[in-house]
Amino acid sequence: MPDVYRALGDSTRRRILNMLKQGNKSQKEIVEAFDISQPAIKKHLNILLEERIISESLNGKYRIYSLNLNILQFAYHEMLQYIEELLDDQLVSLKNYVEKGELRDEQD
Amino acid sequence: MPDVYRALGDSTRRRILNMLKQGNKSQKEIVEAFDISQPAIKKHLNILLEERIISESLNGKYRIYSLNLNILQFAYHEMLQYIEELLDDQLVSLKNYVEKGELRDEQD
DNA sequence: ATTACATATAACCAATTGGTTATATGTAAA
């Protein structure tokens, strides 16, 4: 049971995930994209690994990170579901709103 | 920009929100529903207030808390959008994953 | 005015987090 709130609860980690969305990246590439130290990045990567949002593999001296898209989707889905429960009735109209697209408030 | 990850990142706070979903509650009622101290509950309420997930009002000597549905709706909408982006950007690799990976539970 | 009760606040504690610097280790290239 990965703690999605922990994993996604930091903006640096969310930025890392955005990077990995574009394709697998080495730790070096990730470190270079930020202004914080390599150990700091590594800690974020470790948290994402612990929560299984990303995977690690070795390529020579490089460590390659990749998104576990299915888990990330599941994570967001979990949060959405929780919020859905809170919203209850309001949700139906919201769902319609979202599915039909922004602000199409006029007749079809 | 309320930090919904922070707000929802604790199970006590999620339980409080579940309570408020059933209707507005006084702090006293909330405290009685948990096994932790009044100041601990108050801290959770403060975090939810900071992130504007709930509102506070005064009724005599009671403090009444209520859900901010609009903020939750906003968070919900944001997350949905993020998932859509995920799907768009990585459709190809997702397709590959599904085709070659664990989710291929049917024939060929 | 006193008392009782709901809430607020202060001081404390342990664990976690997000960062640092310094240094060790592993791998590749010279």
Add this chain to the structure above:
DNA sequence: TTTACATATAACCAATTGGTTATATGTAAT
């Protein structure tokens, strides 16, 4: 086999979190 580079790890720090107990404050009821 050195050297260079990518990564890992250790020790440290400040801030935050989730809890505690003790006490102060505000409001209502007696």
